[in-house]
Amino acid sequence: MQASEPTLSERAAAAADAGNLLEAIKQVREETGLGLKEAKDLVDAYLRLGHSPSPSTTAASSAEMPVAALLALKNGVLIEAIQHYRNHNRCGLKDAKEAVERYLDANPLAKQQFQAAAKANGKPFLNVLLALVILGLIAAGYWYVTGQTL
Template identity: 40%
Template sequence: MSAAGRDFPPEARAALDAGRLIEAIKIVRETHGLGLAEAKAWVEAEREAPGTAAPAAGRSDDELPAAARAALAGGRVIDAIKIVRTERGLGLKAAKELVDRHVARSGTPIGHAAPGERQSALVWLLLLAVLVAGGAWVIFGG
């Protein structure tokens, strides 16, 4: 039994012992429902020190990476899905479903910044207005 309370699948152990790393990763993913990166890390650690490695714990399966949440706040749904696919090792359908669940659960419409993020945009707009006014003064009023 691993530290996270999960057994390394015997079929994956057999594949690993036979030098079939990809097959072992696939078995671990299917058996425990892990993402590609997590399964790969567990299999590689198991190959180095059998019985001592465990899959990553402490993360909710519905939790989006910070970069994906930022992309959603900026209205970039496709970017958020790409980030989830890359970081979680999911297929397109699973990544989209995860992003959709996050949007439905959070209640924040796509493209709306979380509190505190909007203030930054206001500062940039104010700076742009000052620069435009200063440029106009130099060109026309100098």
């Protein structure tokens, strides 16, 4: 091992190799007292040197995804799913967004359900608007026929 090569403890290296980067960074911070950015840079440098996360564990599984986030995805609300993931895993917005996107990419059926629900969520506004226009026309017709004014 070269002197410039980053060294991680066994626990941090195992977490990084398993694809659990948040846990690896947490371990580095606890063991070294480094700041968040420095710990993240150390883990990233470790991974750049040929230590890559296991592909099977890189994608967020449903076990890692909180139930509230899964329900939000099923309802087509991506922002809410990201928020639930952030709160559950105590991570940053970017990490949560990437984890939710990895989950969707790794689970085609969940992605298909999410897309269908998200598409359907855009229609209620149009339905309400159409209902208001129809009610307005009915009211205008009633007032016109009865001769009543406002």
